[in-house]
Amino acid sequence: MSAHDQLLVVIDPVARRSDGESVRIAKDVLCGGSEAKICLPEGPEEFARALARRGARRPVVVGDDRALLRAVALLHRDRWLGDGALSLVPVGPAVELAHSLGVPRGAVAAARAVLDGAVRRLDLLVDESDGVVVGDLAIPAFPAAVGAGSVWGACRSLVRTLRRPAPVLLPGPRHRLRVEADGLLLADLDQEVEAVTVRAAGGRARVTVRPAGAGQPLSAKALTVTVSGPDFRYQADTLITGPVRTRTWTLRAGAWGLTLPSPV
Numbered sequence: 001m002s003a004h005d006q007l008l009v010v011i012d013p014v015a016r017r018s019d020g021e022s023v024r025i026a027k028d029v030l031c032g033g034s035e036a037k038i039c040l041p042e043g044p045e046e047f048a049r050a051l052a053r054r055g056a057r058r059p060v061v062v063g064d065d066r067a068l069l070r071a072v073a074l075l076h077r078d079r080w081l082g083d084g085a086l087s088l089v090p091v092g093p094a095v096e097l098a099h100s101l102g103v104p105r106g107a108v109a110a111a112r113a114v115l116d117g118a119v120r121r122l123d124l125l126v127d128e129s130d131g132v133v134v135g136d137l138a139i140p141a142f143p144a145a146v147g148a149g150s151v152w153g154a155c156r157s158l159v160r161t162l163r164r165p166a167p168v169l170l171p172g173p174r175h176r177l178r179v180e181a182d183g184l185l186l187a188d189l190d191q192e193v194e195a196v197t198v199r200a201a202g203g204r205a206r207v208t209v210r211p212a213g214a215g216q217p218l219s220a221k222a223l224t225v226t227v228s229g230p231d232f233r234y235q236a237d238t239l240i241t242g243p244v245r246t247r248t249w250t251l252r253a254g255a256w257g258l259t260l261p262s263p264v
Helices: 013-017 019-031 044-052 065-077 095-099 109-116 156-162
Strands: 005-012 037-041 059-061 085-090 118-127 134-139 178-181 184-187 190-200 204-211 219-220 224-236 239-260
Touching: 005 013, 005 019, 005 044, 013 019, 013 065, 019 037, 019 059, 019 109, 044 065, 059 065, 065 085, 065 095, 065 118, 065 156, 065 239, 085 095, 085 109, 109 239, 134 219, 178 204, 178 219, 184 204, 184 219, 204 224, 204 239
Parallel strands: 005 037, 005 059, 059 085, 085 239
Antiparallel strands: 118 239, 134 190, 134 224, 178 184, 178 224, 190 204, 204 219, 224 239
8 A cells, every 4th residue: 555545543532432433433434445553542642652653654533623633733843744634533522623624524424535535734823832723812711711721631611612703702801912913013001902812814813802892803914923911811722821921823824734525
C-alpha cells in the first residue's frame, strides 16, 4: 500500500465510553480500506505519545471536538501541521465544531471521507505562547466554565460554546480592555466592554468588540489582534485560560489541513 493508505488511528477514550458501536463501525471501515494501526490511549499523555510516534502514517482521530482540538494543538507544537493533514471521525458528546468544519455526520460517512476525501487547508489563530484556536475566542470566559482547567476533562456545560455562529455570551463582569486589530484601536482602557470575540474568517481574524451599555459593536478584520488590560480570562474553543494581562493572536492562513469529502 502507498503511504497515503497507511493510517494511525487514535481512538479517544471518551469516544470508546460514550459510543462503542460507532467506534467499532469506524474501525471496520478504516481497516477495510487501508493498512491501519489502532491506538487506544487511556489518557492525555498516551494520546500525545501515540501521535508523536506516527512515523509516515496519516493520523486519524476517532473522538469528539475536544480530541480534535487536542490533536491540532499537539501537531502544531510538533511543527507538522503545515505539511501534513489530520483526519477525524467524530464520535462523542460534542461534535458540533467538527461538523461545522465539514466533517460528515455518521461513522461510516466520516470514515469513508478519511479514505477517499481531499485535504482542505484551514486557518488557525496562534498566540505568543504557542496556544492555538480552531473555532471561537471569547472574552470574558463563560461564567459557567470559569475554573475548568483541562481540555481533557468532560465539562459538558461547554458543549454549546462550540456551535456556530458565534456563541451568545452570558451576562458577566464588564472589563476595561485595550483591543487592537493590526494597530487599529477598537477599545481602550477608559471605556468598559461587555465582550470581545475573535474568529478566523477568510484569511483574516474577525474581531468584534461589544461596548458596555447601548453602544454599537465595533468590528474589524486583521492578521493580528492584541488585547491588554487588567487581569482577564478568555475562552479559546473549550479551554479557559488566564488570568493574563496581555495576549496577541496572529492569524495563520491555511495553517493546517483537515481531510474532508471530495467535492462532487
